[in-house]
Amino acid sequence: MCRPTHGIATDGAHSTKNRLTRYRAVDISTGEELFSVSLGLQTINIGEFLGVVEAVKYIIANGYSPRTIYTDSTTAIAWFKAKRTASKKRNPALQKAEVFLKAFAAEVETIEVLHWDNREWGEIPADYGEK
Structure with missing residues (x-):
């Protein structure tokens, strides 16, 4: 498969030193950052x-199209498909995410979440470049 040219790429970053976890998304076709959250x-x-x-x-x-999201995290894909996390940490953001996925299940299931292959395609476009 060739490197994807359309859809949304997401990535997370975690810095123990700065005590900060964040995530963001980028439109693959334009490179535009769609959101960034700490x-x-x-x-x-x-x-x-x-x-x-x-x-x-x-x-x-x-109403974004295509309804395709890429992540290089197999854990995120597994948790998304299960509509729940395996995290021992409980926080409002995780709980809201799980409720959202279950409440909007019919629509959520029309969205494809695929694995971004860093070896084949290079770093995911949403990468923070801090490795």
């Missing part, structure tokens, strides 16, 4: 998952 001190998996959920909300709210 969570405070969480985990990389929480950031990656909330990035995917926020992208789902963005697609629904804005």
Whole structure:
């Protein structure tokens, strides 16, 4: 498969030093940042998952097409498909995300969340470039 040219790319970043977890999304075709959120001190998996959920909300709210999201996090994809996290951390953002995915399940299931292959395609466009 060739590098995707359309859809939304999401990524999370976590800095232990700065005690900061964040996530963002980028329109793959234009490179435009669609949103960027700082969570405070969480985990990389929480950031990656909330990035995917926020992208789902963005697609629904804005009628964005194609209804495709890419993430390089297999954990975020698994949590998204299960509509729940396996995180031991409980916080309002995670709880709201799980409720949203279940409440809007019919619409959520019309959105495709796919794995971004960093080896084949290079870093995901939403990458923070801090590695």
